[in-house]
Amino acid sequence: MKKIVIVGGGTGGTILANNLARRLATELASNQVRITMLSATDKHMYQPGLLYVAFGRMAAEDLYQDQRSLLEPGITFHVDPVKTFDLEHNRVETQAGVSHAYDYLVICTGSRPNPESVPGLAEHANHVYTLEAAQKTFAALQQFKGGRVAIVTGVPHKCPMVPLELTFMMHDYFKDRAMLDQVEFYYTYPIGRLHSLENVGKWAQREFDKLGINYETLFNAKEVDGAKQQVHSEEGSVLDYDLLITVPPHNGMSVILENELGAGGWIPTDPATLQMQGTENVFVLGDTTNIPISKAGSTAHYEAETLGENLSTLVRQGTMVRAYEGKVFCFIEAGKDRATYASFDYLHPPQPQSPTQMIHWFKLAYNKLYWNSVRGLL
């Protein structure tokens, strides 16, 4: 029997497990293959929904579904996070002390916000990367009486569109409350333009100029002085704020660091085969890789589809058949009622279109369709 162990039941792991279960249905039924998923929680969170929670447009209960209900029946699922990766002996050990042997291992444990890595940031800034933080951000927006809203982005971070989306959505939030004349927006970005994608950066600059949103580039927060309400940057500038919003820097999960699988918790991964570097039978998906690509659900999705096909042919024929070509597709909310998107891969940059209401409706529809997507029905 071939044993496939998937560590992590988020976007990437769930899509992969269902994809494999369909492709290998015959082998699963005849016990030639076993697919085991080990995860840290029995609830699956639709993380992009957190952005809407921060504006009171989605409720906490809209974000979750029962993880088991998302999985094909043939998949063995345990809520028992992995503690030790013993790659030399093809085994992982869980927190409960259970040892799982594998022929193929897939690691997709995601990433975590780490605002604590910048002194003062966790205490004084609001963000949308956990449910608690998104709810706190909503309260801060509701209570804001006017002044300067500063947006500070850390590196690396999950979902490259959030800095822009937060800014556009806050603009419309205060516009709806007739507060625009009392609010100044000050957007900062780590590199020398407004977004890492050059075309998206140019588009955002035109939109910001139209809306009167101020910006500063080459800005990496070094520390936050909460008493003075100031952010000091690595580049030497000082930014005053009345309300501080951050897209916090991220790290991989601590289990990756503790097992010394990769600096920062990011696992060195082959960009085409998704194999962990230096291994044959260990694969990595989604946020956890060190591939220089967006940490986004759509990245995890396209990677999982490629890997599903490759793992099934590895099981059947001993060979892989496809390369991951770096495909990413991201919606970009450009306010409360219009959106655009960026679609790109390793070789082709995106060409963003002007935002439309139609694309915003697609995004709202996707907020529901996500559950079909992870089930593999889209």
Place this chain on the structure above:
Amino acid sequence: MSDSQRVDARNSFCPGPLMELIAAMKLAKVGDELEVLSTDKGSAHDIPEWIAKVGHELLGTREEDGVYYIQVRKSK
């Protein structure tokens, strides 16, 4: 130069070479040397600009077959 200090950002549109370097710099120690590989022409300009602004040291840049190699030392 060890592998861990090489920042291979070829074919990276997003986050792109400079963002990859900033992330790698956070993990590096003062005095470490890093080499960024990039296929993006803009980074031959952006990376030295950022290095100068923050006060790290630019050790050299070269281009070979469409790949830019930019060496830097973390100074602070």
